[in-house]
Each structure stands twice: as C-alpha cells, then as structure tokens.
Amino acid sequence: MLKFALKRILVSIPTLLAIITLVFFLVHLTPGNPFDGERALSPEALKSLMEQYRLNLPLWQQYLLYLNDLIHGNFGISMKYLGQSINNLLFPDNMGGFWVTLRLSIYTMIIAVPLGILCGAYAGLHKNSWFDKLVVASNIFFTAVPTMVTGPLSVLIFAVTLHWLPAGGWGDGDFAHLFLPVVVLILAYSPTIAFVTRGSIVDVLNSNYIRTARAKGLPTKKILFKHAIRPTLLPVISLLGPMFAGILVGAVVTEQIFTLPGLGVLTTNAATNRDYNMIMAITILGSILTIIFNIIVDLLYMILDPKIKQ
Amino acid sequence: MKLPRLTALLGLIGLVSISTVSCSKTNKQTLATAPTSKNANTNTITVDNGEDAPTVDPVLAEDVTSARVLYDLFEGLTSFDQNNQTIPGLADKWETSPDGKTYTFHLRPNLKFSDGSAITANDVVFSWQRLADPKVASPYNNLALNIVNGKDVIAGKLPVSQLGVTALDSNTIQIKLNHPDPSFLQICAMPNVAVVSQANVKKFGTKWTQITNMVTSGAYKIQEWVIKGHMTLSKNPNYYDAKNVAIEKIKFMPIVDTSASFNQYKSGDIDITYSMPVDQYKTIIQEYANQAHTVTQEALYYYDLNMTIAKFAQNRDLRQALSMAVDRNVLTKDVLGQGQSPLYSYTTATIEGGKFADTKYEWASWPRDKQLALAKELFAKAGYGANHPLELSISYNTNDAHKKIALAIASMWQQAFGATAIKVTSANQEWKTFIQARNQANYDIARDGWVADYNSVDSYTSLFLCKDPTNKSKYCNPEYDKLILQAQNTSNPEQRIQLIHQALEIAQNDYAIIPLYQYSYYRLINPRVKGYEINNNHFDHVMSKWYKLN
Numbered sequence: 001m002l003k004f005a006l007k008r009i010l011v012s013i014p015t016l017l018a019i020i021t022l023v024f025f026l027v028h029l030t031p032g033n034p035f036d037g038e039r040a041l042s043p044e045a046l047k048s049l050m051e052q053y054r055l056n057l058p059l060w061q062q063y064l065l066y067l068n069d070l071i072h073g074n075f076g077i078s079m080k081y082l083g084q085s086i087n088n089l090l091f092p093d094n095m096g097g098f099w100v101t102l103r104l105s106i107y108t109m110i111i112a113v114p115l116g117i118l119c120g121a122y123a124g125l126h127k128n129s130w131f132d133k134l135v136v137a138s139n140i141f142f143t144a145v146p147t148m149v150t151g152p153l154s155v156l157i158f159a160v161t162l163h164w165l166p167a168g169g170w171g172d173g174d175f176a177h178l179f180l181p182v183v184v185l186i187l188a189y190s191p192t193i194a195f196v197t198r199g200s201i202v203d204v205l206n207s208n209y210i211r212t213a214r215a216k217g218l219p220t221k222k223i224l225f226k227h228a229i230r231p232t233l234l235p236v237i238s239l240l241g242p243m244f245a246g247i248l249v250g251a252v253v254t255e256q257i258f259t260l261p262g263l264g265v266l267t268t269n270a271a272t273n274r275d276y277n278m279i280m281a282i283t284i285l286g287s288i289l290t291i292i293f294n295i296i297v298d299l300l301y302m303i304l305d306p307k308i309k310q
Numbered sequence: 311m312k313l314p315r316l317t318a319l320l321g322l323i324g325l326v327s328i329s330t331v332s333c334s335k336t337n338k339q340t341l342a343t344a345p346t347s348k349n350a351n352t353n354t355i356t357v358d359n360g361e362d363a364p365t366v367d368p369v370l371a372e373d374v375t376s377a378r379v380l381y382d383l384f385e386g387l388t389s390f391d392q393n394n395q396t397i398p399g400l401a402d403k404w405e406t407s408p409d410g411k412t413y414t415f416h417l418r419p420n421l422k423f424s425d426g427s428a429i430t431a432n433d434v435v436f437s438w439q440r441l442a443d444p445k446v447a448s449p450y451n452n453l454a455l456n457i458v459n460g461k462d463v464i465a466g467k468l469p470v471s472q473l474g475v476t477a478l479d480s481n482t483i484q485i486k487l488n489h490p491d492p493s494f495l496q497i498c499a500m501p502n503v504a505v506v507s508q509a510n511v512k513k514f515g516t517k518w519t520q521i522t523n524m525v526t527s528g529a530y531k532i533q534e535w536v537i538k539g540h541m542t543l544s545k546n547p548n549y550y551d552a553k554n555v556a557i558e559k560i561k562f563m564p565i566v567d568t569s570a571s572f573n574q575y576k577s578g579d580i581d582i583t584y585s586m587p588v589d590q591y592k593t594i595i596q597e598y599a600n601q602a603h604t605v606t607q608e609a610l611y612y613y614d615l616n617m618t619i620a621k622f623a624q625n626r627d628l629r630q631a632l633s634m635a636v637d638r639n640v641l642t643k644d645v646l647g648q649g650q651s652p653l654y655s656y657t658t659a660t661i662e663g664g665k666f667a668d669t670k671y672e673w674a675s676w677p678r679d680k681q682l683a684l685a686k687e688l689f690a691k692a693g694y695g696a697n698h699p700l701e702l703s704i705s706y707n708t709n710d711a712h713k714k715i716a717l718a719i720a721s722m723w724q725q726a727f728g729a730t731a732i733k734v735t736s737a738n739q740e741w742k743t744f745i746q747a748r749n750q751a752n753y754d755i756a757r758d759g760w761v762a763d764y765n766s767v768d769s770y771t772s773l774f775l776c777k778d779p780t781n782k783s784k785y786c787n788p789e790y791d792k793l794i795l796q797a798q799n800t801s802n803p804e805q806r807i808q809l810i811h812q813a814l815e816i817a818q819n820d821y822a823i824i825p826l827y828q829y830s831y832y833r834l835i836n837p838r839v840k841g842y843e844i845n846n847n848h849f850d851h852v853m854s855k856w857y858k859l860n
Contacts, residue, residue, distance in 0.1 A: 032742025037449065038759070039372060040749060040779035044466050045447035052447070081537065082365045083516045089537055096536040152569060159577040166348070167577035168570055169563060170539045259565050259574070261539030269538075274742050 001302060005295060012291045016284070020070070023283045024063055027276050034079035034274040053079060053276075066280070075284075076277035080269060086281045089266065095173050098248075098285070101255075101262035103173065105247040107182045109240075112190040117236060119190075120197025124232075125224075127202055139195035142187050151184050151257035168259040181258045185251065189243060196239050200232045207231075230304045237300050241293035249286040342597045344837045345578040353558040355839055355857055358571045360584035362538050362564035366519050368504045369441045372449035374761075374850065377501045379562060381853045382530040382543055384504030387415045387434065387483070388495050390851045392843040394765055396495045400429060400505055400527065400550075401483075410490030410801045415498075417481045422548040423507045424531040431477035433527075436508040438485075439463075439470040450502040456494070458486040490801045493766035499851075500763065504528070529555045529855040538564055543854070556841070556858045575834050582839060586832040588711070591648045594834070601834050604649035608661060608848045609761040609829035610770065611653070613704070613719075614783035617822055618751045621700075628692035628700070629821035634673060634685035635726035636719055642827050645718045646711070649830035656818050657770045658762075658828050660848055665807055666767055669814045682726055689727050696730040703735045706757035707744040715826070716757070751784050758782055758823070764849065767810055768798075774817045785822030 035041055035049050050056040054065060069076055075086035090097045123135035142150070158180060159167035171177035204210060205228060213223050252264030263282065270278035301308050349356055363376040368384050371377055389399035401415035421429035440446050442454040442463040454460040458474025474486035487494065497503065510525040511518045518524060521532045529551070530543035541562040545555050563580055565571040568587040572594070574580045586594050586602065595602045615622045615629050622629055638652030651659075654674035659667035673681050694700040704720065706712035713736065720734035739747060748756045760780070762769035771794055772778050776786035793813035797806045831850060835842060841858035 030743075032740075032746045034742075036742055036745045036749065037372060038745070038780075039449055041447070041449050042444075042451055042464055042779075044444040044464060045449065045451060048444050048447040080364055081362075082370050083367065083519060084537070092537060096539050100539075152573065155570070155573045155577075159579075160573055163346075163577060167574040167579050168565070169574070169579060170536065256567050257570055259539075259563060259567075259570060261536050261564075265538050265566075272741055 001299060004302065005299060008295045008298065012295070016287055016291065019287045020067070020280070020284060021063070023280060024066060025059070027274075027279050028059055028062070030274065032274050034276060036274075053077070070284075075281040078275055078278055080273040080275040080278065086277050089278070090263070090281060090285065095170070096261040097266065098263055100170065100173070100260055101248050101251060101264065104178070104181060104185065104251060104254075104260070104262060105244060107178065108185040108189065108247060109244055111182070112186045113193060113240065115186070116190040116193025117197050117233075120194035120236075121201055121232070123194065124198040124201030124205070132198065135191070135194050135198055139191040142191045147184050147188050147253045147257070150187050151180075151254060154180050154184055155257070168257070170260055177258075181254050181260060184254055184257075185247065189247070192243075193236060193239065197232065197236050200235045201228065204228050204231045234301065234304055237297055237304070241297035242290065245286065245289040245293045248289055249282065341599055342576075342601075344601060345576050347578045347581050347836050347838055349581060350578075350838065353556075353859065354561060355557050355559075355582065355854070355859075356561040356563060356580045357582045357854075358565045358574070358580050358584040359541075359562040360564070360571075361566055363541065363562075366524070366532065368437070368501050368506060369446055369448040369450070371501060375564075378852055379541065379543075380501035380504060380528075381851060382528055382560060382855070383526040383532065384501060384506065384528045386498050386500065386504045387417075388499040390496075390499050390849075390853070392856060393846045394849045394851060396499055399499060400434075401498075404495075410492075411487045413485045413487070413494065414478070415483045415485070417483070418550050419481070421527075421550055423510070424526045424546045424548055425507075425510070426548055427507065427509065427525070429505060429507075429527055430480045431483045432480070433505050433508050434483045435475050435477050436511070437505045438475040438503060439473055440506070440511070441503055442473050443470050448502065450500070453497050453500060453502055456487050456489065456491055458488060460488070489799045491768075491798070492803060492806070493764055493768065496764035496766065529853070530560060533559070540564075551855070555855045557854060560854045560857075572834070575836070578836075581836040582842075583832075583834040586834060588648055588832075591832070598834060601837060603833050603835065603844045604830050605833070605844055605850070606649070606651060606660060606848055607761065607829040607831045607850060608658060608765070608769075609759060610656075610658065611650075611715075611757075611759050611826045611829060613824040613826065614748070614753075614756045614758045615822055615824065616751055616753055616755070617784045617786070619754065621754070622822075625692050626821060627688040628694065631685045631688035631692060631727075632723065633671075633821050633824045634681050634688070635723050636824060636826065637678065637722055638826060640722070641715065641718060645714060646827070648832070650827040651830075653825040653827045655825060656774065656814055656823070657767055660828075661762065661767050661770065662765060666810070666814070669811065669818065671818065685726055689731070694727070694731060696728060699730060700727075700732045701735075702732065703737050703754045704757070705737045705739060705744065705747065705753040705755065707741045708738045712757050713738060719826075748782050751782075755824075756782065759829070761829070762849065771797075771810060771813065774822070783822045785817070785820065787816060787820055790816045790820075 035046060054062055078084045078086055078089055081089060119135055123132040126132055155167045158165045165180055166177050169177060210223060210228060213227055249263055249267065251262060252268055255262040255264040266278065267282050270282060359375050359378055361375045363379045364373060365371055365376050366379060366383060368380050371380055385399045387399050387401040388396050391397045400417055400421055402418045404413055404415045406413055417429065417431060423429055438454065441448050442451055442460055444464060444466045451464050454464060459468050459472045462468040463470055463473045476484050478484050505527045507525045514523040521535050524532055526546060529546055529549045531546045532541065533544040534542040543560045545552065545558050549555065565574065568585050571583045572587050575583050595604065617623050642650040642652050654670040657666045657669055704716040706716055716736040720736065723732050723734060747753055760770065760773055773780050774785055774790060775781060775794060776791050790813050793809050797809035797813065800806050833844060835844065838860050839857055840860060841856045
C-alpha cells in the first residue's frame with residue numbers, strides 16, 4: 001500500500017506542474033493588469049511596480065523565476081495587499097485565511113459525514129418509509145435551496161430576530177460565531193451524503209450475494225456489518241474526498257454571508273483584482289488538496305475493496 | 311405519488327418562512343427601534359468598512375477603505391473637521407507668502423509617535439519625499455506635482471532631496487509650490503501625505519506596516535488585524551489630543567455584502583454600516599428614518615464618448631443630441647431612486663461651496679418636450695435617422711446598477727430618436743478587463759465615475775485636460791487646457807473662478823461626456839454613537855476621534 005501511495009504521489013507531480021504551467025500562463029494572459037485602476041498610475045510609478053513584481057520581464061523568465069520561488073516554498077508578494085507576502089495571507093499567525101476554512105471544513109465534515117451516512121443507511125434499510133422519503137426530499141430541497149438562501153435566512157431567524165447568535169464575523173473563532181456557518185454547510189452537504197449512502201445501500205441490498213447470504217440464513221446484523229457495509233461505503237468515500245477539498249477552497253458564499261476571513265473570499269478577491277500571485281497560490285493549494293484527498297480515497301478504496309489492490 | 315407532495319410541502323414551508331420573515335419587516339409602518347449594540351457595555355465601536363484595507367501605508371493607499379483607516383492611524387500637517395473644512399493637524403499654525411507659493415508650517419510642541427518617539431520636521435519632509443519617490447510608486451504622487459521640483463522627482467530625474475519641502479528647524483517646515491493653490495491646505499490633510507516615522511520606516515523597510523512594527527502619528531494605533539476578518543485599533547495615548555478622543559477601541563469589519571452588513575447592524579454586531587442594500591433602500595429609510603442617512607457625495611457618474619473614433623470625434627451635434635435625450639430626472643428618481651441628484655454640468659453644484667452651481671447647461675431647465683425637440687433636430691443634422699441608423703455600444707463593468715442605467719438610457723434614446731434610427735447594445739465586462747479597455751479607448755460609450763478627493767473644482771477639471779490619465783474620453787481642446795493653466799497660475803481667487811467658468815463652458819459645449827448624476831452614499835448609524843455629523847460630510851472623510859458615546 002505504501003508503494004501504491006508513493007507511486008500516486010510521484011505521478012501527481014507532473015500533474016501539478018501541468019496545472020501550475022497552465023494557470024500561470026492563463027492568468028498572465030488574461031486582459032487587465034493588477035495595477036490598473038480608476039486612477040491611472042504615473043508611468044514611473046507603474047514602471048517601478050512592474051519591476052518590483054518582475055512583470056517587466058518576458059513571460060517565460062517570470063515563469064522560471066516563479067518556479068524557483070515555489071521550490072523554496074515562497075508564493076511571492078500580493079499585488080492587492082501591497083507588501084504582504086502570500087504565505088502570510090494564506091497561513092497567518094493569527095487565525096485567518098486557510099486556518100479559518102480548515103476549521104470550518106473539519107467541523108462541518110465531523111458532523112455532516114456521520115449524520116449523512118447514518119440517515120442514509122437508515123433510509124436505505126427502511127426503503128419507502130416516511131424517513132426514507134424525508135431523506136430523498138431533503139436532498140432535493142437543499143440542492144434547490146443553496147447556502148445563498150439558507151445562510152441569510154438563518155441569520156435573519158437566529159441573529160436578527162431571536163438574537164441567539166451573532167450575525168457574522170469571526171470573533172475569536174468561538175463556538176457562537178462558528179455555529180451558523182457550520183450548520184449552513186452541514187445542511188448543504190449532509191443531505192447529499194445521505195442520498196448517496198441511501199442509493200448505495202439499496203443497490204447493495206438488492207445484489208445477488210446479499211440475497212445468497214440471506215438465503216443461507218445469515219443474521220441481518222452479520223449481513224449488514226460483514227457483507228454490506230464495505231461496498232456501501234465505496235461511492236460515499238469517492239464523494240467525500242472532492243467534497244472536503246471543495247469546502248476548503250470553495251466555501252465562498254458561506255464566508256461572504258458570515259464575513260469569515262477564509263480562503264473563499266481571498267479567492268474571489270484575487271481573481272477580480274488580478275492578484276496573480278494569490279491566484280497561483282490558491283490554485284496550487286487547491287490542486288494539492290484535491291490530489292491528497294484523491295490519494296486518500298484511493299487508499300480507502302483499497303482497504304474496502306481488496307479487488308482494487310490487484 | 312406521495313414523494314412529490316412531500317417535496318412540494320417542504321418547498322412551500324421554505325417559501326412561506328422566507329416571505330414571512332421578509333414581509334414581516336416591510337409591512338411594518340412604525341419606526342424600527344435601534345438595535346442593542348453588542349458593544350453596549352464597552353467603550354468600543356464596530357464599524358463596517360465595506361472591504362478590507364488593501365494597505366495601511368499612507369503613500370500606497372488609493373481607495374476609500376484604506377483612507378478610512380489611515381485617517382485614524384495618521385495625521386498630516388492639517389486635518390479635516392466634520393464639514394470637510396481644513397483645521398490644524400500636527401501643525402497648529404502656518405504662514406503663507408504674499409504670492410501664495412510658500413507655506414511655512416509650525417508643528418505643535420512635544421508631538422509624539424505612538425511609540426513615544428518625537429515627531430519632528432524631518433519626519434514631515436521624509437513623508438512628502440516618500441510620496442514623490444518613484445521607487446515607492448505612490449498612486450497619489452500627483453499630490454506632489456505642484457511642489458517645486460515635484461514633477462522631476464516623480465519622473466526620477468531629480469533625487470527626492472531636491473523636492474521643495476525642507477525642515478527649517480526641528481519644528482518648522484517650509485513647502486514651496488510652483489503655483490498658488492487655494493486647496494493646498496486640504497492636500498496637507500489627505501491621508502497620503504500624513505506623517506510617518508522616518509526611523510520606523512527605515513528600520514523595517516517594506517515590513518514597517520506589520521502590526522508589530524508599525525508606529526503611528528494619529529489618534530489610534532493598530533492592535534490586531536486578521537486579513538478579511540477584522541482590524542482593531544486602540545487609542546494612541548501619545549496623540550496630542552488624546553484626552554479628547556472618547557472611544558478606546560474601533561473595530562473595522564470588511565463586510566462586502568451589503569445585506570450581510572444590514573443584518574449585522576440589526577443584530578447589534580456592528581454600530582455603523584458602510585452602505586445599505588440598495589434594493590431595500592426605500593424600506594430602510596422609512597423604517598430606520600432616525601438611523602439611516604443619505605448623503606450627497608462629491609462624485610460624478612457620467613458616460614465617456616470615445617473621441618478617438620470618427621463617429622463622435624467629428625460630430626458635435628450627435629454628442630449633444632445624445633446628452634440632451636437623456637431624462638436625468640427619470641433616471642435619478644424612477645430608475646435609481648436612492649437620493650442621487652441629476653447632473654447637467656461637468657462639476658457639481660456643491661463643490662467649493664457652490665461656486666460652480668451656475669455651470670449647468672442652459673437646456674437643463676427647459677421643459678422636456680423642448681429638450682427632445684432640439685435633440686431630435688441635432689440627431690437628424692448629425693446625419694442619422696431611420697435610413698441611416700446609428701449603432702452604438704455602451705460598455706460598463708458588470709454590476710446590476712450600471713446595467714439598469716445602460717438599459718434605461720438606451721431606451722430613452724430609442725424613444726427620442728425612434729427605434730429604427732438608433733441601435734444600442736450594452737457590453738458588460740469584468741472590472742479589470744473593462745478598466746483596460748476604457749484606458750485604451752477601446753469602446754464607443756463607457757461608464758465612468760469620479761470621486762473628488764477634496765473640496766476643489768480641480769478634482770473635476772483635470773478630467774478634461776488633454777493628456778491627463780483620468781481623461782478617458784480622450785477629449786482634447788487646447789483652449790480649455792490654456793484657461794485651466796491660467797486659473798492655476800493666478801493668485802487672484804475671483805479671476806481663478808472666472809477662468810474656470812470659461813474653461814468649463816468650453817468643455818461642456820464640446821459634449822465629450824454625458825454627465826448623468828451626482829452620487830449619494832448611505833449609512834446606518836446606531837444612536838448610541840454620538841458626535842458623527844454625517845449629513846454635511848460630502849467627501850466622506852471620517853475620523854473615529856469624532857465619535858462619542860451616550
């Protein structure tokens with residue numbers, strides 16, 4: 001398994017390099033300049049900034065210098081937050097940036113995953129019961145009603161009307177400030193997990209080998225926990241990897257609604273301001289996270305399904 | 311089929327709850343009570359700043375968000391009061407030479423930075439030199455253009471030491487100008503020329519703005535800054551007027567979404583909003599009449615007509631026809647309806663105390679029918695009609711309000727000239743793409759806006775100078791430039807006003823832009839915050855040292 005993991009990591013290096021190259025050139029070729037604004041800079045000031053950020057050099061030279069910085073773990077300096085290093089913006093000493101989103105994602109997944117799997121499993125085992133219908137309906141409902149709606153609605157009810165919780169902000173990362181954003185994210189992700197689990201368990205329970213196990217008179221508990229659980233979890237696990245990476249870099253709406261200083265807001269800001277270095281850093285971070293989670297998913301697959309090992 | 315019924319039921323519950331919560335507010339006729347601030351028992355005020363300040367380095371700041379924070383952290387030789395009038399700042403007195411070209415400032419005695427070190431005339435000189443230094447690349451280095459040698463220092467042709475700002479002794483600074491400028495004392499109050507510590511900047515280089523390193527000269531200092539989270543300022547005990555600074559802590563929040571900001575205001579999480587959700591404007595100003603403020607802003611909204619394309623460059627009649635056919639009253643009252651004022655001039659009626667209020671187009675006061683009749687006549691004279699339709703494209707950066715305005719204006723033109731005589735397309739572009747296209751004159755008609763930095767008509771007149779980088783229509787009339795230059799060089803205030811009037815008349819009659827309206831800005835202020843007189847603050851220069859609590 002270790003060999004497999006190492007092989008996957010090695011294979012992912014050229015993938016990452018391809019992503020970096022593609023995004024680097026795409027970003028630099030997009031119309032607009034990080035220093036274009038309503039008030040045009042004086043030619044000397046613009047020249048000085050272009051030199052400071054090496055934008056005066058040919059693109060291939062910029063690319064090579066960027067790769068060199070990257071090898072040394074340096075994402076460069078932000079073009080929006082002048083003088084601030086990207087490393088410091090993404091991973092600040094005082095809670096912010098990646099750390100906020102990481103906490104948000106972990107809390108969300110810790111609750112959403114068991115909740116989704118349990119609800120989905122129960123619904124699948126009790127197909128066509130009222131609970132099963134609730135699981136299916138809530139998946140449709142929360143897919144149709146996105147965080148853009150549940151977020152402000154929860155703020156309106158719990159913060160503005162009932163005054164139970166703060167309407168936004170990070171506070172010091174305390175429970176009260178995190179509660180609503182985490183609930184909103186759970187509502188967004190948990191029903192999907194439940195829906196996929198339900199579908200999977202229904203499929204597995206209808207499969208021939210389960211029917212054979214039943215025919216042989218195995219007790220239901222044994223059938224479920226020995227024979228059904230592994231294949232049931234396969235599609236769920238393949239969903240969780242990208243989902244976790246997705247929350248880490250893509251909780252833009254939730255962060256905006258609750259004014260959280262996470263990665264999502266930095267991403268949208270970087271794109272609209274042509275903060276080349278920030279766009280690159282977030283893309284690389286997102287790619288690395290996706291690759292890592294995909295490897296973890298593959299490893300879990302191997303544990304759950306010995307056939308894959310071969 | 312029970313399942314769809316259940317889904318429908320859940321959907322219905324959702325919709326009903328959304329509409330109940332939103333309608334329960336809109337149907338109320340009574341005034342909303344002030345939210346109970348979460349800071350109620352503390353000496354803290356939480357302010358939404360609309361965005362995170364991109365920088366806290368005075369010379370690098372170019373946006374209102376940074377300026378709002380910098381007004382608290384730093385102070386210049388002069389400062390602003392709540393009516394945007396210039397008052398003494400770090401300098402408590404000054405003299406002006408008879409020709410108006412030399413200013414001598416005297417610093418208050420025993421001034422100190424937040425770290426307790428002395429503020430001297432050398433720090434002032436250093437701060438001005440940083441502004442002009444091309445290596446620092448200040449977007450506002452134009453503020454130093456009128457200082458002796460300013461232009462050459464900015465262009466890198468002379469060293470910064472040659473800039474006409476000198477320390478006569480440790481408390482006295484002399485600033486020499488190329489030509490007299492009645493707004494120079496206002497420039498001295500701008501955050502970009504606020505005084506920074508030479509020793510501190512030299513010690514830490516570009517890292518001097520990190521909160522552990524930063525030393526400030528204003529009423530507050532930075533205590534904590536979580537990027538995109540919050541920035542907390544605490545009172546600077548070494549500030550010369552610290553005894554009159556009432557609020558111990560100011561917490562700035564970067565809330566981009568105006569609805570989120572409004573919600574946080576209602577829940578008491580913030581005391582002062584940056585703006586309001588404009589789609590709820592009418593409801594909010596009724597419900598929160600005692601807390602919601604609409605303030606006329608010193609800013610223009612206009613359309614640039616691209617003077618580098620033949621369609622406009624050689625057709626003044628067409629330019630005038632397009633300008634006259636826009637019904638600014640309908641635009642401001644019906645299409646927008648958020649307190650904006652119709653604009654019929656290249657400047658505002660409020661700048662410099664209304665000295666240029668009479669520069670409106672003569673036809674501004676005509677009845678609409680008469681305006682339309684002349685517009686139609688000019689349009690036909692320009693050579694366009696059903697047989698030879700005019701094709702135009704309006705470019706704007708992607709934004710609902712800009713889109714609404716473009717569509718309204720296109721329909722006004724079609725109504726005025728006939729649907730077959732004019733074909734208007736609107737082209738929205740993402741912000742940076744739009745800015746680049748507009749700077750390169752790659753458009754037919756482009757949305758534009760300008761916020762005056764200080765109370766001088768120069769903020770607007772520079773927009774129409776031949777080679778000025780802010781002149782996006784690429785309009786050029788040497789006669790206009792000549793009159794503006796003459797106005798700058800005269801030390802006679804009445805003559806200056808007269809020359810600017812003449813210049814504006816020339817530019818306005820050339821119809822290179824279509825002035826549309828004067829902006830307003832909106833703010834909700836919790837009644838616990840006293841001392842903030844917003845209604846005359848047309849420039850939105852705000853300082854937390856004004857705030858008091860009940």
